[in-house]
Amino acid sequence: MSASRLPFPLTLTGDGIVLREWRSEDLDDLVAMLDEPDIARWTPMPSPFDVEAGIAYLKRAHQGRVSGQRIQLAITEDGGRPLGEVLLFGVDAGLREAELGYLVGARDRRRGLASGSLSLLSSYARSTLQLTRLLLRIDPSNTASAAVARRCGYRLTGEPPILQVGPHGPSSLDTWELLDVRGGSRLDRLKNVAARRYGRRT
Numbered sequence: 001m002s003a004s005r006l007p008f009p010l011t012l013t014g015d016g017i018v019l020r021e022w023r024s025e026d027l028d029d030l031v032a033m034l035d036e037p038d039i040a041r042w043t044p045m046p047s048p049f050d051v052e053a054g055i056a057y058l059k060r061a062h063q064g065r066v067s068g069q070r071i072q073l074a075i076t077e078d079g080g081r082p083l084g085e086v087l088l089f090g091v092d093a094g095l096r097e098a099e100l101g102y103l104v105g106a107r108d109r110r111r112g113l114a115s116g117s118l119s120l121l122s123s124y125a126r127s128t129l130q131l132t133r134l135l136l137r138i139d140p141s142n143t144a145s146a147a148v149a150r151r152c153g154y155r156l157t158g159e160p161p162i163l164q165v166g167p168h169g170p171s172s173l174d175t176w177e178l179l180d181v182r183g184g185s186r187l188d189r190l191k192n193v194a195a196r197r198y199g200r201r202t
């Protein structure tokens with residue numbers, strides 16, 4: 001399937017998690033979940049996150065979904081109450097890569113929801129969307145997010161940090177990647193390119 005226009009609507013299920021489209025009825029749960037210090041600290045959400053911000057957020061989410069620009073799904077256990085969110089965006093169909101992101105409401109953290117949801121969406125991105133390089137951008141001080149990345153098999157690329165200035169001052173984002181095992185590591189790929197150039201395969 002081409003990843004240039006992302007599928008909508010979409011439900012992904014596995015490991016006691018149901019990822020589903022956001023609904024207008026989710027507004028109160030969304031506001032309660034996003035109006036929280038860790039979300040304000042580590043994500044670009046407005047803070048305080050009020051009902052007006054929630055309405056705008058759900059509207060933008062819907063636009064991004066119907067236009068096929070991004071995947072943005074509520075994390076649930078049974079298709080009901082939203083407990084978090086997982087996203088896929090910035091698809092580069094040529095490079096077959098995309099960025100992913102996630103968050104979980106404070107009262108549902110440390111139950112495996114972020115790592116389960118990231119694993120589900122990463123598998124879907126690789127198998128169905130045929131994306132070979134999946135990326136996360138994480139502030140090195142965000143130990144919870146780095147732990148999620150590591151648990152899901154992502155690893156640091158060593159690329160220079162992306163510098164940004166937010167309400168909490170300047171910060172930098174490390175790039176993590178999940179490579180398609182068939183594609184091998186970046187080092188393996190570089191070795192193979194070099195080997196082909198010199199007439200030999202490693």
Ligand SMILES: CC(C)(COP(=O)(O)OP(=O)(O)OC[C@H]1O[C@@H](n2cnc3c(N)ncnc32)[C@H](O)[C@@H]1OP(=O)(O)O)[C@@H](O)C(=O)NCCC(=O)NCCS
Pocket residue numbers: 038039042043102103104105108109110111112113114115116137138139142143144145147148151
């Ligand atoms: C980061 C976040 C999504 C983690 O969600 P979660 O559902 O609690 O994560 P999980 O339960 O799947 O935990 C996965 C791993 O992270 C570890 N972890 C989770 N929170 C942690 C914390 N505060 N400190 C250290 N490790 C933590 C878990 O112990 C687990 O490790 P393990 O593999 O060794 O068992 C959540 O804390 C959050 O929403 N934070 C604010 C938003 C954010 O930072 N989003 C990411 C932006 S890059």
